[in-house]
Amino acid sequence: MARVFRPKAIHPLGDCAAYIEFSEELDLEVNAVLQRLANLVHARAQPWLRDVVPALGGLALHFDPDHPGVHGDSLQASANLVAECLKQLDPAAEEAPRTVEVPVCYAPEFAPDIDEVAKKTQLSVGEVAELHAAGDYRVLMIGFAPGHAYMGGLDRKLAVPRRAAPRAVVAAGAVAIANDQTVVYPYAISGGWNVIGCTPLAVFDAGREEPSLFAAGDRVRFHAVSKEDFLKMRG
Amino acid sequence: MDPIALSLANALVGNARDEAALEVTVIGPQLAFDEDTLVALCGAEFDGNLPNNRPLRVPAGSQLNVGHAVRGARAYLAVAGGFGVEPVLGSRSTFIPGGFGGLQGRALRHGDVLPLRDGLASARFDSLKKTRDGSVRWSAPPLTLPDREPVLLHVIEGQHYRGFDAASQRAFYDAVWRISPDSNRMGFRLAGPPLAREESGEILSGPTCLGTVQVPANGVPIVLMADHQTTGGYPRIAEIASADVPRLAQLAPGGTVHFARCDLGLAAELRHHLGERVSAALRGIAWNYGQ
Numbered sequence: 001m002a003r004v005f006r007p008k009a010i011h012p013l014g015d016c017a018a019y020i021e022f023s024e025e026l027d028l029e030v031n032a033v034l035q036r037l038a039n040l041v042h043a044r045a046q047p048w049l050r051d052v053v054p055a056l057g058g059l060a061l062h063f064d065p066d067h068p069g070v071h072g073d074s075l076q077a078s079a080n081l082v083a084e085c086l087k088q089l090d091p092a093a094e095e096a097p098r099t100v101e102v103p104v105c106y107a108p109e110f111a112p113d114i115d116e117v118a119k120k121t122q123l124s125v126g127e128v129a130e131l132h133a134a135g136d137y138r139v140l141m142i143g144f145a146p147g148h149a150y151m152g153g154l155d156r157k158l159a160v161p162r163r164a165a166p167r168a169v170v171a172a173g174a175v176a177i178a179n180d181q182t183v184v185y186p187y188a189i190s191g192g193w194n195v196i197g198c199t200p201l202a203v204f205d206a207g208r209e210e211p212s213l214f215a216a217g218d219r220v221r222f223h224a225v226s227k228e229d230f231l232k233m234r235g
Numbered sequence: 236m237d238p239i240a241l242s243l244a245n246a247l248v249g250n251a252r253d254e255a256a257l258e259v260t261v262i263g264p265q266l267a268f269d270e271d272t273l274v275a276l277c278g279a280e281f282d283g284n285l286p287n288n289r290p291l292r293v294p295a296g297s298q299l300n301v302g303h304a305v306r307g308a309r310a311y312l313a314v315a316g317g318f319g320v321e322p323v324l325g326s327r328s329t330f331i332p333g334g335f336g337g338l339q340g341r342a343l344r345h346g347d348v349l350p351l352r353d354g355l356a357s358a359r360f361d362s363l364k365k366t367r368d369g370s371v372r373w374s375a376p377p378l379t380l381p382d383r384e385p386v387l388l389h390v391i392e393g394q395h396y397r398g399f400d401a402a403s404q405r406a407f408y409d410a411v412w413r414i415s416p417d418s419n420r421m422g423f424r425l426a427g428p429p430l431a432r433e434e435s436g437e438i439l440s441g442p443t444c445l446g447t448v449q450v451p452a453n454g455v456p457i458v459l460m461a462d463h464q465t466t467g468g469y470p471r472i473a474e475i476a477s478a479d480v481p482r483l484a485q486l487a488p489g490g491t492v493h494f495a496r497c498d499l500g501l502a503a504e505l506r507h508h509l510g511e512r513v514s515a516a517l518r519g520i521a522w523n524y525g526q
Contacts, residue, residue, distance in 0.1 A: 011394040014474030015502035017444045019394065024439060053442045055466050060442030066506060075499075143440060143466030146333055150440070187333055206323045206335035 005033055005086060007058070010079050015065055016050075018078040021058035026180075028152060031140050034059055035217035036095060040085040048077065054216050056141050056150070097138070099219040102184065102199050104133065104175050105230035110198035113163070117177070117194050120160050128196060129224060131155045132175075137182060137220040142212065147186035147204030149214035154182050166192030173199045175222070184214075200225075200234035236309050236420060236461045236484035239513060240278030243375045244313035246520040247275035247290045249359040255320065255327035256313040257343070261487055263301020263310070264343070268293050273315035273357040277375060279307030279485060288374040290315075292360045307380045308487040315360075316353025332421065332462060364523045373523060376516050378509070379481045385411045386486060388479045389497035389505060393448065395438060395470035403430040403454075407472060408494055412456070416488045420462040423483070425492070429454030432470060440468040446475030446483075458483065478505035 011019045023030045038054035041061070048067035053060040061078045063070065070077040106114065106129035118125045137151040144150075154177055162178045167190060170176070174185040176193035185191055186204035203213045214220065225233070242252040257264075263281050272293045280287050283302025287310075293299060301312070320327050320338055329337025338347060365372045396404065412425040430450050443449065447459045449469040458475065459467075461484075475483065476497055483492065497505070 012391055012474075012499060013394075013442060013471075014391055014444045014446055014477060015499055015506070016477050017442070019442055021441075026439060053465050055440060055442045057439045058441065060444070062444065065503065066510075141440065141466060144464045146330075189332060204333070206333070211324065 005030075005089070007079070007082065010075060012075060013060055017060055017062040018075050019055075019058055019060050020078065020082050023057035026056055026140075026152070028138065028140075031056060031152075032138070032217065033089070037082070037085055037089055038216070040088055041081060044081065044085065046081060048074070049081070054141060055143065095217075097217050097219045098215070099221060100214060102175075102201060102220060102222045103225040103229070103233060104197040104199050104222045105225055105227055106132075106197040107227045107230075109227075110171075110174075110230070111196045113176075113194040114196045117158070117160050117196060121158055123157065128158065131158055132177065132182065132196060133222045133224050135182075135222070137222075139214050139216050139218040139220060140181070142214065142216055145186055145189060145204075146206075147212040147214065148183060149212075149216075149218075149220075151182045151214075151220055152180060154180050156180070160194055162192045163194060166190050167195075170195060171198060173201065173203060175199055186212075198230070200230045237278050237311070237379050237481045239379050239481045239509070240309070240377075241311045241313075242513065243288070243378070243516060243520070244275045244277035244311040246517050247277065247288070247375055248273050248313050248315040249356070249524060250313055250315065250317060252517075254313065254317045255337075256311040256318075259301055259304075259310045259312060261304050261308055263303065266299045266301070266312075268295060268297050268299070270351060270354050271295050271357045272351065273360050274299075274312060276301065276310050276312050278310035278377070278379065279304040280377070280380070281305070281310055286370050286374070288377060289370045290360065290363065292357065292369040294369075304487070307377070307485040308490070309484055314351055314356075316351055316356030319350035319352040330462065359524070362525050364525065371523065373519075375520060376512075378512055378516065379485050381482060381485060381490075385491035385493040386482055388483060388492050388494055389476040389501065390448065390473035390494045391476060391497060391499065391502060393471040393473040394441075395432075396472050398432050398434055398470060399450075399472060400431050400433045403428075403432075406430065407456075408496065410493075412492050412494075414486055414488050414490045414492070415455075418488055420460055422457040422459050422463060423486075425456045425458065427456075430456060430472065437468060438470050440466050441471070443467045443471070444474060446477065446480045447471050448473045448475065460484065476502040476505050478502070478509045 048069035051062040065074045137153040139149045170191035172187045175197040176195045178193040281302045283300040323336040334340035406428040410427040412427040415424040
């Protein structure tokens with residue numbers, strides 16, 4: 001990547017956080033570099049920094065604004081920290097992301113919206129499942145709920161908008177699509193995306209050493225499994 | 236939701252400030268005690284049979300009725316020595332949407348038994364000054380209760396404020412907003428004039444913070460509270476100054492608020508002012524413990 005990687009703007013996010021914005025639109029290159037930048041910032045372990053949250057086009061630094069370490073100007077302290085970490089970062093360096101393999105059952109009882117998606121995209125239900133499973137995805141951001149990964153790379157042929165009204169309850173492990181992304185719901189919550197399958201894997205487990213199955217920057221591949229195998233895997 | 240009230244309740248029973256306590260919202264529980272316990276209830280004023288803002292020694296075999304909130308919405312019931320609930324991800328808090336933490340990841344219900352971590356901690360009562368009838372003759376100040384409505388909340392201009400049309404920008408500051416019934420720990424919905432953006436089109440999902448005021452396409456603002464999600468796709472019109480969020484947490488649906496502009500400098504002064512009042516209250520409590 002030949003371009004210079006520099007923040008576009010720094011916005012206060014209340015008085016205890018700042019949003020360092022790199023892009024106003026979804027840019028996969030920018031997003032990939034952001035994840036590495038967030039890791040570098042986090043690794044610096046500044047005592048005034050409470051949290052680093054990478055989003056789609058920028059990252060948030062949450063801090064203690066009254067900590068002596070910010071010298072009375074937390075926006076400047078945040079900008080300086082990011083600038084220092086950017087110097088450490090080589091945007092051209094390729095990092096091999098971790099790949100997460102996700103089994104999905106696309107059978108009708110786990111895919112309440114697959115018929116509608118098929119109609120809207122003028123594909124067969126089988127083609128919808130195939131195109132989804134064939135994709136090569138990247139986790140762009142963890143947000144909305146613990147372990148909830150927004151994944152880019154959905155085939156353009158599958159682009160459908162979010163549902164007009166969200167479902168009151170979407171099953172834990174539900175695999176859903178909207179626009180150019182796909183998500184896997186970490187537990188039963190209300191959700192507005194189009195559900196086309198379900199994974200038997202535990203997407204978020206607070207008791208696990210690494211509670212979240214996905215991390216920002218991961219590469220994700222889905223593969224179809226039968227209902228029988230789904231039930232076996234889920235236990 | 237109100238960390239100030241939580242700190243005070245914990246200090247009153249000699250706990251660390253951030254020890255886990257019961258969060259009581261509007262209607263309180265009836266509690267039966269199997270052991271001698273020292274408790275304190277701080278935050279909203281409840282009309283049950285335990286005193287507000289004071290430590291209370293509760294002998295084994297007693298029953299307490301917390302009652303109903305008569306001023307404010309949320310109070311914290313702390314027990315000396317803390318509750319014997321296993322921490323999850325470093326905390327004893329309950330995260331209801333995810334179903335983890337606290338007691339089995341859910342709200343408490345009739346029949347639940349809560350173990351106490353340190354049964355001997357009730358003896359802390361013996362080191363308290365000016366005791367009377369199992370309680371004390373002094374009390375902690377209610378630092379977060381509203382004395383009038385609409386409650387004034389200072390806000391810092393949000394990243395997307397300028398994208399709202401002029402009438403909406405004015406309405407945001409002029410209106411008296413009412414907390415809607417469909418509000419919870421994730422967010423408070425505010426009833427009032429619809430807020431419209433000048434430009435259409437969705438914004439890129441970005442980070443949020445406690446007190447972020449986001450406005451979906453239907454124009455109804457939502458203030459993000461304690462269980463809020465970390466990122467969101469709705470435009471952010473403003474963020475509430477951190478010092479003012481605990482006072483918002485003391486409102487129940489039907490409560491009213493009013494926004495006033497503030498910059499980071501004023502937000503800092505508000506934090507310092509609140510911090511001084513909290514420190515003074517904690518010093519007073521420590522003094523009564525003979526420290």
